[in-house]
Amino acid sequence: MGGREQEARIRQRVEALERDTGVKLRVLAQNYPETPGLAIKDYWGVDSDTVVFVADPNTGNLLNFNVGDGIDLRVPRNFWSRLAGKYGARKTWEGTGQDVTIVNTVAAIDNCLREPVGRGQCSEIRGELE
Numbered sequence: 687m688g689g690r691e692q693e694a695r696i697r698q699r700v701e702a703l704e705r706d707t708g709v710k711l712r713v714l715a716q717n718y719p720e721t722p723g724l725a726i727k728d729y730w731g732v733d734s735d736t737v738v739f740v741a742d743p744n745t746g747n748l749l750n751f752n753v754g755d756g757i758d759l760r761v762p763r764n765f766w767s768r769l770a771g772k773y774g775a776r777k778t779w780e781g782t783g784q785d786v787t788i789v790n791t792v793a794a795i796d797n798c799l800r801e802p803v804g805r806g807q808c809s810e811i812r813g814e815l816e
Contacts, residue, residue: 700712710737
């Protein structure tokens with residue numbers, strides 16, 4: 687699957703998630719030290735209902751998340767570390783590719799945020815391309 691096809695798939699999923707749940711998921715693929723820094727906060731309108739997902743191969747774990755307070759109340763805290771553990775480890779994304787890892791991560795976040803709040807919510811991390 688090509689980069690443009692995956693980018694379109696991610697964009698469609700992110701737009702549907704925001705439309706259906708009110709959650710803004712913003713995906714930033716960067717390569718430290720070349721980063722946009724805090725400029726993205728204003729550019730993307732980051733607020734308490736925003737998850738900023740940063741994919742950077744130079745930070746140890748490919749997956750990093752900045753979770754707004756409103757999302758933090760809706761999603762079990764251990765979801766983010768379990769998600770990073772499943773897809774973000776170097777041996778995982780080097781084997782599947784960063785692009786597949788990003789698609790799977792977006793899918794897992796989307797799946798989690800659509801589950802009913804309560805016991806067992808987000809207990810299974812399900813990507814798209816597994």
